[in-house]
Amino acid sequence: MTGDLLTARNIEVSFGGGRGVFDLGKHAVKVLQGVTIRIGRGETVGIVGESGSGKTTLARALLRLIDVDSGTILFDGLDITKLSEPAMRPIRRRMQLMFQDPMASLNPRRTVRRIVLEPMLFHRVAANEADAEARARTIFGRFNLPSACLDRYPHELSGGQRQRVGIARVALLAPDFVLADEIVSGLDVSTQAQVLNLLKGLSRDLGLSMAFISHDLSVIRAVCDRVYVLRSGRIVEEGPCEQVFAAPKDAYTSALLDAIPLPKIDPNWLGPTTRAERVGEVDGAK
C-alpha cells in the first residue's frame, strides 16, 4: 500500500459503440488508453494536454462521475472503482470538483448564500444554517470577498469574484482532494494570479491534495509539484515539474513548451512555416 491519497491504475474509458441496435457497426472511441496516475497527500499534481487529449474524461473518471471500462481507482486505500452510489456518498464530500466556468456552474437563479450554504448542510459539515453562515463569512473574509456578495446573484459579481465563490464553496466542505479543471483559463492575468495564489494557500493550509488540469504549462509550473502530460488518452511524460520543464524527454512535451509565447521578444520563436504544418497534419480541434 502506498501513502498516496488517490491512485488510478491502468484506467481505460471509451465512448460510443454501445450495445443498442442503432449502434451496430459503430466503433467505440477509446478516450483513455491505460492511464496510471497517483496523487500524494498534500501534493498538487498538474495534468496538461490539448483539446481531445482526455483531460476532462480523466477528471470525471477519477471522481467516479463516469465508470471506467477497466483499471482500478483507489481513494485513501479504498477501491472505489465499482462502489455503489450510496456507498460513494460519504466519499463524495471528500473529493470535490472546481469548474472552469463559474457562470455555468453556479445556479443563476440562486443567491450566493444558497449556493454556498447548501452543500455544507447537505454534507452535514455545518451543524445548522447559522453555523454554515458563520463559516461562509469567515472564508469570504479570507478570500477578500465582501460579505454583501452573499445576497447577490452570480451574474452580479465580477469574473474573479465568481471564481472565488466557486472555490469558497468547495473549500467550505473541507475536502481531502480537489480536482480543478481549467479554473483560470477564462480569467484576466491579474485575476488569475489572485485565484492561483488563493489555491496555493489553501492547499498549504489545509494539506489538500490537488489535481490541476490545464492546457497552460506556465500555470502548471507555477502551482504544481509534479506534472503528467496527456496526449490522445495516454500519459506521454510524467515527473517533478523542475525536471520535466528543464529537460522534457518526450517530443510532444517539448512541442507544448515551445508553443507557449513568453512575454519577452524572441525573433526566432515564430520561425518559418514547417513542412508538417504546410500539409495541415498537426491540426487540433477545439
Next chain:
Amino acid sequence: MTAPILALSNLSAISDRDQAPILRGVSFDVKRGETLGLVGESGAGKSTIAKAVLGILPRTVRVTSGEVRFEGADLLKMKAGPLRRLIGERIALIPQDPMTALNPARRIEAQLTDGPRLWRGVNAKEARALALKLLDEVHIRDPNRVLRSFPHELSGGMRQRVLIASAFALEPRLIIADEPTTALDVTVQKQILRLIRNLQSAHGTSVVFVTHDLGVVAQICDHVTLLFAGRVIESGSTSQLLDRPKHPYTRALLDACPRYDRPNAGLRPIPEAVIADLYAELGQSGASR
C-alpha cells in the same frame, strides 16, 4: 514616414444607459504594414475600439469626441453607404471565436465567396477560384473538400484558417484581429500566429491585434498600446513596453503573468495601490474587480 493607415485621436465614448465612460481620449496610429497590439484586461475598451473602427458600435455606445481616421477619412463623419463600402472593401476582421463566426447552415464556399462577389463583382466561378487560392495560402491541404464542408465538419484550427482566408480575400489595407487565438490550443495558436504574420508581410497589410496575452504581443506586435478602463496607460514599441515599462501598471501586469521559464517570478497579483492610483487618475473611486 508615410501617413498612418489608421489614426485614432482623442476618441471618447460613453454608455448611453448610465453615461459611464467607456473610452477616455484614446489616441494611437497604425502605420502601413505594421502590427499594433491593443492590450488590456476585460473592461479596458479593446473591443469597443475594434468595433468603432469596423463601424459596428452598438447603439448603446455614444461617441462624445474624437476621430477615427482611416487613410485620412474620418469614419465617424461618413454617411452609412460610403462607410459600409469603405469598410467592406478595405478593413477586415479576424474574429475571436471560430465556432460562432461562421454560419452553421452554409457551406464554406458560400461564406468565402460572399465578399468578393459583393465588393469585387466577380462571378461565381472566379470567386470559387479565388477561394481555392486563399485556402491554399492558409495551408489547407484539401481545399476542394473544405469548400464543400459545413463549419461543424472542421476543427477549430481549420475554421480559424478559413476565417483568416476570408479576412485576406479582398486584400484589405487593415485587419482587426480580435483575440484570434484565445480559443485555440497552444500548438495551433502558434501556427495561426505564424500564418497571420506571413500573410501580413506578403500582402503589406496593417494589423490591429487585440489581445490580453502579453506573450502573444511579444512575438507578433511591433508596437503596443496598453489600455485600462478606457484610457491609454502606456504606448510604445514592443521592446520598450516589455523591457523598459514606464508605468507601474505595465510593470505589475508583466509581474502577474505566470512564466514557465521563471517559476519563482510571476503570479504577483496587481498591487491594490497601483489600481487605486489608476482610478484616482481617472477621478473616481475603485470599482470592484
